Amino acid sequence: MRAVTIRRFGDPNGMEVIETASPEAGAGEVVIRTEAIGVGGVDAVIRRGTLGGFEFREGLIPGSEVAGTISATGDGVDPSWIGRRVWAFTGTSGGYAEEALARVDDVVPLVEGLTPTQAVTLGSAAPVARFALAHAHAAAGESVLIRGAAGSIGIAAVELAAQNGASAIAVTTSSRERGDRLRELGATHVLDRSGDGDATAPALFDVIVDIVGGDDLPGFLDRLAPNGRLVLVGAVAGFPPADFGGHLLRAFQQSRSFSTFSLDTVPRQALRAARSELFTAAARGGLHAVVETLLPLDQAAEAHRLMDAGRVFGRIVLTP
Structure with missing residues (x-):
């Protein structure tokens, strides 16, 4: 072969x-x-x-x-x-x-109606997005920021957050064109990669799903609302600086939290059930590959x- x-x-x-x-x-x-x-x-x-x-x-x-x-x-x-x-x-x-x-x-x-191309677009990305939002205890009425939303995980997170009733869904991306496409998928605010660029966006967020990591992650910890939760699900820009936890400690009274999430921690049976459900949703048009x-x-x-x-x-x- x-x-x-x-x-x-x-x-x-x-x-x-x-x-x-x-x-x-x-x-x-x-x-x-x-x-x-x-x-x-x-x-x-x-x-x-x-x-x-x-x-x-x-x-x-x-x-x-x-x-x-x-x-x-x-x-x-x-x-x-x-x-x-x-x-x-x-x-x-x-x-x-x-x-x-x-x-x-x-x-x-x-499932019937799902192509192989759609399956490999959603098979890992959509479960990461779903379980990451659950890991962050994202609830209806809360604001959500998806950092690095132009990839398949970010797109799925945007759609799932919208379906879960988020009050605002902000995304970071690199161009206006990408921002417009993310709005079509459910984003309500578009920020640049630094987290700026939309004066109407919330200043602080209840939940941040971060797919990027890297040196800029600490600045996004500062964008958490009181009791806000940032979940790191990827590190395409590398690991954050070793002292990033100082941002949480300096805002101790805000009760902010940071965690990581990997599908490796999800039991196989639960993961297979989630994939089947997400595949069915995609075949019916409820999730976009x-x-x-x-x-x-x-x-x-x-x-x-x-x-x-x-x-x-x-x-x-x-x-x-």
Whole structure:
């Protein structure tokens, strides 16, 4: 099969298309003939070699989510899965390939009306958005700021916050065009990347969902209302400075809080149920899978160049 490997961690030029052996399903696993492959921010962080706690090895095949048809099953897996179209989480690697391996516990059947492209656009992003808002105890009538809202997680968070009855939904993004598109999806205020640019936006927010991290995160802690909660779900700009907690301590009387959130902490059964529900909502038009572009598998490096340049609204999807 064809696959994309990382020969050298760093810029996208270190990625290469190779011919390699097809995967074989072990106990509890399935092989999926891919039809769509999601390109996510975590893939770029892995490619750069900057993901903490990750084992970097030459020849790694990146990619964590695919959709397609199950072609083989391993021991302990019901063979009736063969021939079914599914979405699957492949772990932190293995997705950028014509065939991918996944645990059957990380597979969700595609509902009628949902395309493989839609599935890999929403399969990881929408659950992150849903559980992050729940982690922040976001309630109807509260104000929400989504930092880095132009990606697939941010877009899903905007739509879900609107559906949950947020009183105001502000977003940070890099252009007026992106801001207009986010307004169409439910945003009520558009800010620039520094958190300014809209005089009508709330000065403080009850909930901030931060997908960016990096050196500017402390300034957003200062945008929390009393009892406000910031949840960090990504770090595409890197980790925040080591002393960022000082901003919380200096506003001790405001009872602000900071937390991180990862889908790794959600029980598999609850995660599968949430994905099925979100997929059904998307198939019925209640959630939008926004795709920047479809690219063939051999243009994976170009997909990463677009991400590095900040030119992606929604998600890039690779097709084998």
